[in-house]
Amino acid sequence: MIDFFQTLGHSVLSSFAKLGRSCFFLLQILAGILTVIPRPRLLTKQLYSVGVLSFLIICISGFFVGMVLGLQGFYILSDFGAEETLGVMVAASLVRELGPVVAALLFAGRAGSALTAEIGLMKATEQLSGMEMMAIDPIKRIIAPRFLAGFISMPLLAALFSSIGVIGGQVVGVGLLGVDDGAYWSQMQSTLDFQEDIINGVIKSIVFGFIVSWIALFEGYDAVPTSEGVSRATTRTVVNSAFAILGLDFILTALMFGDI
Amino acid sequence: MENSVSPDKDIISIQNLTFSRGHRKIFDNISLGIRRGKVTAIMGPSGTGKTTLLKLIGGQLYPEHGQIFVRRQNVHKLKRADLYNLRKRMGMLFQSGALLTDINVYDNVALPLREHTALNESMIRTLVLMKLHAVGLRGARDLMPGELSGGMARRVALARAIALDPTMIMYDEPFTGQDPISLGVLVKLIKELNDTLGLTSIIVSHDVEETLGIADYIYVLSEGKIAGHGTPEQISNSGSEWVQQFLKGNADGPVHFHYPADDYNNDLFQ
Amino acid sequence: MQNSKTQETLVGLFVACGITALFFMAMQISNLSSFADENVYTIRANFDNSGGLKVKSPITIAGVRVGRVSEITLDKDEFVSVVKMNIDARYKLPADTSASIYTAGLLGEQYISLDPGGSEELLAENDVMDITSSAVILEELIGKFFTENESE
Numbered sequence: 001m002i003d004f005f006q007t008l009g010h011s012v013l014s015s016f017a018k019l020g021r022s023c024f025f026l027l028q029i030l031a032g033i034l035t036v037i038p039r040p041r042l043l044t045k046q047l048y049s050v051g052v053l054s055f056l057i058i059c060i061s062g063f064f065v066g067m068v069l070g071l072q073g074f075y076i077l078s079d080f081g082a083e084e085t086l087g088v089m090v091a092a093s094l095v096r097e098l099g100p101v102v103a104a105l106l107f108a109g110r111a112g113s114a115l116t117a118e119i120g121l122m123k124a125t126e127q128l129s130g131m132e133m134m135a136i137d138p139i140k141r142i143i144a145p146r147f148l149a150g151f152i153s154m155p156l157l158a159a160l161f162s163s164i165g166v167i168g169g170q171v172v173g174v175g176l177l178g179v180d181d182g183a184y185w186s187q188m189q190s191t192l193d194f195q196e197d198i199i200n201g202v203i204k205s206i207v208f209g210f211i212v213s214w215i216a217l218f219e220g221y222d223a224v225p226t227s228e229g230v231s232r233a234t235t236r237t238v239v240n241s242a243f244a245i246l247g248l249d250f251i252l253t254a255l256m257f258g259d260i
Numbered sequence: 261m262e263n264s265v266s267p268d269k270d271i272i273s274i275q276n277l278t279f280s281r282g283h284r285k286i287f288d289n290i291s292l293g294i295r296r297g298k299v300t301a302i303m304g305p306s307g308t309g310k311t312t313l314l315k316l317i318g319g320q321l322y323p324e325h326g327q328i329f330v331r332r333q334n335v336h337k338l339k340r341a342d343l344y345n346l347r348k349r350m351g352m353l354f355q356s357g358a359l360l361t362d363i364n365v366y367d368n369v370a371l372p373l374r375e376h377t378a379l380n381e382s383m384i385r386t387l388v389l390m391k392l393h394a395v396g397l398r399g400a401r402d403l404m405p406g407e408l409s410g411g412m413a414r415r416v417a418l419a420r421a422i423a424l425d426p427t428m429i430m431y432d433e434p435f436t437g438q439d440p441i442s443l444g445v446l447v448k449l450i451k452e453l454n455d456t457l458g459l460t461s462i463i464v465s466h467d468v469e470e471t472l473g474i475a476d477y478i479y480v481l482s483e484g485k486i487a488g489h490g491t492p493e494q495i496s497n498s499g500s501e502w503v504q505q506f507l508k509g510n511a512d513g514p515v516h517f518h519y520p521a522d523d524y525n526n527d528l529f530q
Numbered sequence: 531m532q533n534s535k536t537q538e539t540l541v542g543l544f545v546a547c548g549i550t551a552l553f554f555m556a557m558q559i560s561n562l563s564s565f566a567d568e569n570v571y572t573i574r575a576n577f578d579n580s581g582g583l584k585v586k587s588p589i590t591i592a593g594v595r596v597g598r599v600s601e602i603t604l605d606k607d608e609f610v611s612v613v614k615m616n617i618d619a620r621y622k623l624p625a626d627t628s629a630s631i632y633t634a635g636l637l638g639e640q641y642i643s644l645d646p647g648g649s650e651e652l653l654a655e656n657d658v659m660d661i662t663s664s665a666v667i668l669e670e671l672i673g674k675f676f677t678e679n680e681s682e
Binding site for chain 3: 041044045047048051052055095152155156157159160163164166185189190194198201202
């Protein structure tokens, strides 16, 4: 019985220790970002591997999600005779929620896990150690550019997801199911508010980008430097990112769209 | 056993160093000195913490007790900027080479030059090619680390380690797992670099033959203490049983063959 | 290993696409392009029951949107709903304009429809409209239906 409490206490304490390490890590990254700015080459390379390589999966997923929304939305709304508001339904769902959240989840799965694996492997093959011994701060040179790239890419990817999704909804709703094209767009334009919907969606995706990049890089940096350790760290990135995204989404939605 | 520490001639002076990992004492109050301009070897069985010692010298790890002086500076009391300056004067060759895998050989060797100097690209090119030529890999400059054999990767890492013309180099297990030809190349390089560039070299290894061949002075570590030290002749003729077992590679001796266990008969016939 | 020129081009394209998407969202999806808030004036109207009217509900004349509801408050003395409206400055309204709350479609949002009168005087900033018609409340309608039936 005592063992159980001991184990529990130990895991709680080590979780707190990990949280502390990750906060310290974040501060080091933020300090290091300033050194990335005068060296755009490092940033472009990371933007390529984080953003450009995620482009395809985001666009395809966005399109399919938009199409499904168009399809399902049409059937639900036609019960109320409100097919014309399909545009509103698709756009609102995407811009406010699905765009930032699903894009962030996909990002965590594709780019986040890649970042964790890369950093973890660098740790395991002593590349990070080697850089330190050459008096090069690995946080400034390796970690900070990746963080900045993730932070910049996320809102762009979420915007792409939402936009392509809206077009996907149009293809299905207007093209296949006969909703009026003019009604699709005009209802959408008059209902969705720039400040409340678009800006809030963008803010969400910026927050998600920050969190996912932080988690992915920290798990890699903190990983046990063996192949098993790296694989566990990669899994943790995806799982913890998912929890963080969904949890923050609730909080942000409540703050932005609710009356709390 | 007398210490060979003489702070004036030693470029590195380790005094009363104690370091533990968990409950295990890796180093228990050891003192040793590394002479300037000489090849000093630190030997011992696997797991005695030889790599740890290099990391302690480089300031990546902190001792529990004791001090490490490099060029009369206490490594662990240095501020971050001074520590980084110190590291620029040290070259380190990791066991796996530790090259950055996403850039090619040329860029790997150029890395310390680009980061720490304000030289223009053509000067850097000259230096990189010189260093690569010194290790015999000038023609391999466009290859990626993934395309190199282990021995070649280590030589590139060596070229990188001497890029900033350090005054001392630390080699972490340079001979482990190498075929005879690569071994011969590495031994030749280490000796030549040390002598022609006037470097101080520290080799951490458990390869007896090669190390005895090129070292000027040897420390043998065991269980956190110095089991023996001296020139290669002194060590070969050491009276310590343990050192003799280590040098000759005997299966049984002070380090027992059998892990502690119960009586064999009783165990078999319960 | 990609050429760094190719990489840079692709990164540039990626960022350009992302920014285009953001603009697309702003222009095509939301109301940024339609409503410019600068030239409006405020008028008020009191309703016995403003029903499901909300802030930002549209205000129309003959079906054309001319403004939005800016504030809905309760008058503490007379217990009526005071609705403040922002009307586009291009449209001048006669003093005897009436305001009615209608519902768009069966389940749609509620809006105010203005019916201009014939007066020569115009409504000025902060004037109050006299003639108003409250929102239709479903329960009252059903209640009326039942009582009418009973009385037959």
